[in-house]
Amino acid sequence: MESIMYALVGFGLGLFGFYYGFARLQLKRLIETTPTSTVRSIAMGTVEVQGIVAPAKKTLLTSPLSGKPCVYYAYAVEEYRSSGKHSRWVTIRSGSKGTPFFARDKTGSVLVDPQGAKIEIPKDIRYESRLGIDPPKSVQKFLKTERIPFESFFGMNKTMRFTESYIAPEDTLYVLGYAQDNPHVEEGTGQKNEEDIVIGKGGRVFFISDKPEKDILKTLSWNVYLFIYGGAALSLACLAVILIYFGLF
């Protein structure tokens, strides 16, 4: 009975992977066919820019686990749980937050509002706690605020992992988004400034990465092959298992 459940789940995952592979292909095509704009000549609509992050506000965000000043962060707290023969990592808390920032290139700065963006940045921080290893102080502080115990009933450390990624000032970013008039800036002031235009959600894709375009395309190419062919192969293999299970094959 268990094998059929796995096969059904695998079949569904395979089909999803197949679909996701085409979604990645679409993104890859969009990135490789959109020329990079310089900030000073950005036109309204879908734009691709590459620039260095500069804060737009005096106060930056503070990443929850490592306490780094940043303009965006995403974190996850996971716990290793066992039940009978099975054990797995369970996400017990996760979240992300972003604040508008400037992307600066040699021609100027443009405002980027990361809300709603698909942000692909590597994990900057990976901490673990287990028997004999405490989480770092900054993580303990966060866990205390969030009322997440890292010790079990008997005072022993739980096996947990803490991951965090963030975008900090001076990071170099790739941004593919929709440039539009900043609704928060009054028109007709006669003075062109860096807050007149904001890149945000609005077009088909809003994508931010800290990799150079060439590396993004390389990763996407791998994703496309992996998900399209891998997804198709997985769904077919699982279909075969299902058919065998029902005695049809």
Place this chain on the structure above:
Amino acid sequence: MAIGTGIFIGAIVVLVVIGVLAFFIGVYNTLVRLKNDIKKSFANIDVLLKQRSDELPKLIASVKGYMKHEKSTLAELTKARTDFLKAKTLAQKARADDIISGALKTIFAVAENYPNLKANENFIQLQGRISGIENELADRREFYNDSVNTYNIRIQSIPDVFIARMLRYTSEQLFKAAESDKKDVKVEF
């Protein structure tokens, strides 16, 4: 053939058909988008060309009192502006743009020899605005040419070439004056 084998082969066929269709729909959509992006990026250049063209009479008016010896450049600029306003094709616009850019560079360089002009508030403002437009134009020309280059490469590559032929898409022109046109440009002092 067992029913299971039929289902399995059917699933393979369905996946292959969906895959091929999705791939070609993606190629089709990309080409259509690229074609529209070219139109849009040309429109973005055109807007700036018009803005710059609107500034030229003001510039000419502010410098002609000072630049008595550069009448031919100013005449060239006026003619190029008229040519630009009459231009219908991309090549004609690119040629007029080329001449205007060249003449403007010369005017701003020569302005260094006229201290009174250099100190003129109106001229300083115009120079700032026009130089700003010139810089943006340079970026947008490059952007347009990148878009055209990407498009031209794709419509000649397999498998895009099949869809491009179906859509009767042909190569687009880069935004640059023809070499033969460039030979006619003479800016003298």
